[in-house]
Structures are given as structure tokens and as C-alpha cells.
Amino acid sequence: MARPIKKGIDYFPLDVDFLSDIKIRKIMRACGSGSIPILISLLSNIYRDEGYYVAWDEDTAFLVADEVGTSEGSVEELVKKAIQVGFFDKTLFDNENILTSKGIQKRYKIAAYKKTNNAILKKYSLMTTETEFSTSETKKNGVSDDGNGVFDDESTQSKEKKSKVNKTKVNKDSKPRQNKFDEAQLSLANHLLNKILENNPDSRAAKHVDSWANTFRLMMEIDKRTIEQITYLIDWSQQHPFWRTNILSADALRKQYDRLVVLIKTEHEESKNKRQKTSGRKEVLPDWMDNPEVLPPKPQQVHTKSQEELDREVAEMKRKLKEAR
Numbered sequence: 001m002a003r004p005i006k007k008g009i010d011y012f013p014l015d016v017d018f019l020s021d022i023k024i025r026k027i028m029r030a031c032g033s034g035s036i037p038i039l040i041s042l043l044s045n046i047y048r049d050e051g052y053y054v055a056w057d058e059d060t061a062f063l064v065a066d067e068v069g070t071s072e073g074s075v076e077e078l079v080k081k082a083i084q085v086g087f088f089d090k091t092l093f094d095n096e097n098i099l100t101s102k103g104i105q106k107r108y109k110i111a112a113y114k115k116t117n118n119a120i121l122k123k124y125s126l127m128t129t130e131t132e133f134s135t136s137e138t139k140k141n142g143v144s145d146d147g148n149g150v151f152d153d154e155s156t157q158s159k160e161k162k163s164k165v166n167k168t169k170v171n172k173d174s175k176p177r178q179n180k181f182d183e184a185q186l187s188l189a190n191h192l193l194n195k196i197l198e199n200n201p202d203s204r205a206a207k208h209v210d211s212w213a214n215t216f217r218l219m220m221e222i223d224k225r226t227i228e229q230i231t232y233l234i235d236w237s238q239q240h241p242f243w244r245t246n247i248l249s250a251d252a253l254r255k256q257y258d259r260l261v262v263l264i265k266t267e268h269e270e271s272k273n274k275r276q277k278t279s280g281r282k283e284v285l286p287d288w289m290d291n292p293e294v295l296p297p298k299p300q301q302v303h304t305k306s307q308e309e310l311d312r313e314v315a316e317m318k319r320k321l322k323e324a325r
Contacts, residue, residue: 053100212250
């Protein structure tokens with residue numbers, strides 16, 4: 001018996017400004033701070049099992065409640081609020097009794113673009129795929145090439161037959177290419193892609209994900225950058241009005257890394273000076289920003305003596321010579 005193909009994914013991106021999202025804030029205001037672990041559990045169930053949705057029933061409510069240590073009533077209350085504010089799609093919940101959203105489906109397609117079974121059921125699809133994934137792009141990336149990224153029984157069967165035929169033509173002695181990067185570096189590449197797509201949904205950058213993952217590997221192994229540092233610069237650059245049009249690849253981020261760190265610190269100091277006059281939101285830089293290893297060491301300043309100091313030293317030397325005679 002053939003081994004069943006895994007539908008879900010092993011990880012999913014969570015933006016650093018997750019708690020700043022207006023939908024999340026409304027949910028927290030209504031359901032309390034304990035709503036965050038419930039949301040994380042729901043998203044984990046969605047991405048882990050089917051990849052882009054989860055069937056909503058009493059069992060799901062029980063499993064989530066048991067996982068985070070809360071009551072089923074709290075989970076049900078949160079789901080109602082999440083649907084109300086648009087975190088989950090209301091139409092599909094009412095008609096199909098599932099939890100999903102356009103954002104969830106989009107992130108799933110990006111994270112699972114290498115999977116052969118990453119198609120989305122047509123009746124569940126919320127994506128306008130001409131803008132999210134172009135036909136030429138999906139063919140290159142292994143993302144469903146049916147033009148709209150949705151599931152079609154007949155077309156999938158024909159694709160499976162073609163796949164079996166193609167496999168018989170592969171040289172048995174050929175060895176598959178081994179990627180040097182790991183899941184964490186691939187996750188960083190997908191995170192950068194997500195941010196770029198948020199600014200430009202028509203971007204065709206998905207074909208570079210593997211290359212970006214390798215660049216992030218080099219940043220971590222050679223440049224000694226951490227996941228936290230790289231993630232912070234990805235988020236900051238893609239929110240900046242100038243740099244989001246210039247940092248469009250992992251190579252660009254690596255090249256401009258030192259410059260971006262200096263710029264972030266400078267802007268933070270300027271913002272702090274302005275806050276001394278007016279009250280406003282305080283931005284806190286991560287601790288690693290103060291680490292001297294983040295940037296190349298600054299050249300030591302050479303103290304230049306004044307003429308007066310030189311004259312005093314000469315006079316002192318003359319005095320000592322005179323006393324020695």
C-alpha cells in the first residue's frame with residue numbers, strides 16, 4: 001500500500017506585529033489575553049492537518065481547549081469573535097463549517113509550493129489566483145498549475161498518470177540534489193517572500209526561495225547572524241517606504257545588513273529625542289542591537305595632543321636632563 005502523502009506543513013509564519021493587527025486586538029479585547037494561545041492552537045491545527053483549513057465541530061473545540069488548558073466554551077466564544085472580526089471567513093464557516101481565510105490559504109500555498117498535493121479545494125478557495133499566483137510562475141515553482149490553484153478531480157488524476165510516466169524516464173543512477181539549507185533558513189526565505197507579496201501581490205519572486213534560503217544559511221554560518229536578527233531586518237525593511245523597494249532578495253538584505261542596522265539605531269535615537277518633547281509610543285530595540293559583534297568594530301580614535309601639552313612635556317624633559325647633570 002502506498003504511503004499517504006502528507007497534506008499539511010511543518011511550520012507557518014507568524015508576523016512579529018501579530019499582536020498589533022486590529023483583528024487580533026479586537027479578539028483580545030473581547031476574549032482576554034488567554035485568546036492568543038487559543039488562536040495559535042487553531043492555526044497550528046489548520047496548517048498541520050489539511051494545510052489551509054480545519055473542520056469546526058465539538059471535537060475540534062475539545063482538542064484545542066485540552067491543548068491550551070482552557071474551557072471549550074472559551075474556545076467557542078473566541079471562534080465566534082474571530083469570525084465576526086473577519087479573522088476567519090464567515091461564508092465558509094456558515095456554509096461548510098470550516099475555519100479558514102484568504103491569508104491562511106495564501107501562506108499555505110507559499111509554504112507548500114514544492115508539494116505535489118498543495119491544491120486547494122475549489123469550494124473552499126478564497127484566492128483570486130491571477131493576482132496571487134500567475135500561470136507561468138506556478139509551473140516553475142511546483143505550485144498547482146491549473147491556473148487557479150484549486151482542486152479538480154479529473155485534472156489531478158491526469159497529472160498523477162503523467163507523473164508516473166515521467167518517473168519511469170528518470171535515470172535510476174541519478175542522485176537527487178541535496179539542499180545545504182535547513183528548515184529554519186527556508187522559513188526565513190518564505191517569510192521574506194510573504195512580506196514582499198504583501199507589498200506587491202504580483203511579485204514573481206517565489207522562484208528564488210531556495211536561493212534565498214541558501215543565502216540565509218551563509219548569513220548564519222559565515223556572518224554569524226541569528227534568526228532573530230534576520231527576521232527583524234526583514235520586517236523592518238519591508239515596512240520602510242524606501243527599503244521595501246530595494247530589499248527584494250536575501251542577497252540585498254545580506255549586502256545592506258550593516259547599513260540597515262546603523263540606520264535603525266539612528267532613527268531610534270532621533271525618535272527618542274522627539275519623544276522628549278512630545279508623548280508618544282515608545283519603540284524598543286531588540287537587545288542584540290547593543291551587541292558589539294552585530295557591526296564591525298569602530299576604529300579607535302587617536303588623541304591628538306595640543307601645543308600647550310607638548311610644550312609642557314618638552315619643559316619637563318629639559319628639567320629632568322638638567323637635574324641629571
